[in-house]
Amino acid sequence: MSTQEELRTIALAEFAAAGYGATSLQRIAELAGVSKSSVLYHFASKEHLLEAAIGPAIDRMQDVLAPLEGAGLLEGDRTAFLEAFVDFLLQYRLEVNMFINQGPSLVDVPVIERANALVRRLAGFFSANSDSLEEKMRFGIALGGAAYMLCTVQTFGLPEEPGTLDETRAVLITILSDLLAPVSATTALG
Amino acid sequence: MSTQEELRTIALAEFAAAGYGATSLQRIAELAGVSKSSVLYHFASKEHLLEAAIGPAIDRMQDVLAPLEGAGLLEGDRTAFLEAFVDFLLQYRLEVNMFINQGPSLVDVPVIERANALVRRLAGFFSANSDSLEEKMRFGIALGGAAYMLCTVQTFGLPEEPGTLDETRAVLITILSDLLAPVSATTALG
DNA sequence: TCAGACCCTGTCCGATCGGTCAGTTTGCCA
């Protein structure tokens, strides 16, 4: 693994565990066995390093959540969406962890703000006052709860997987489908 | 409101919104219209200010989650527990928001670590490998999802309440009861 | 009137932060 890739990996782990602000370039350099100057050679600034660390995950997140926008989530697509969503959570656990924990406080970082804007729209979806409060809250609890639970498990250094990855995936999809069952098809992000 | 109470209120809001590390004593002082020295007069240190800001909420959190420990959550008590849990979330939204977002990264702060230890035990509950992975994940999604959803709604400055407070409370309890319905009574934290 | 508690302030300090810059090492290719 090149120094650049190693720095990216270390930075992601540290940002997710200790926080972006609480992680100094000095510490990242030490963990990688290089100097702080070397970090700034590969990444022009701390913010660039953050962008490199979580940018790809946020791109993917936007793709996964895209179907929720506009016309809404059709009944037939729901299973496909949940599968894509759960796969995304499991594949990018560190990045999701970091975004969940620190997204709200890193509002001035473009790459974070891009994801924040998306979450803000989704949050508006289940927070706006309307007739079907329950449906919206079911949606929020399903998506937010799944993400938060996986991150909490990871953050606190508990056993890497609650069951095998495949079992986790299947159970998670089952629960989310169950939770969203009472939600009518075309309500999403109307 | 006394200066001390005002500082506590401002600190809580800022810590929750921008993060503990990202909030300087200088900024808190400015928002309160006093000097930084005055802040340090009322609270011996930044950490003491944090303790004053969220300590009471964490005490309450321990009380609310206490029934989950030991013998487990009996069937008859579940509704009472969910009511207490939801009431806690709604009453201490700012504090819960801050704890969810920054608890994992503030491991060296005693008042935070006290709550982290509790969450760590709860997380272990639904992450440990066992026969009833689904039940444990249902539990984690219910508790974590409800907390995270409310925090997200608040963090992003959306309408203060998704519906009236009473309606939110009732709907939330309904959804969580529904989600936990398949969970047998005595599995919790065995 | 005055002593003391309380509240508040400006000034200063060491530490640490992200970032700049000039210079050195390393590896590859002609």
Add this chain to the structure above:
DNA sequence: TGGCAAACTGACCGATCGGACAGGGTCTGA
């Protein structure tokens, strides 16, 4: 072997942080 570009480094900078400290108002009770 010589040269050049990429990789890397130590020294240094301004800014900001949490905190220490001495002192100045203000009020109250003796």
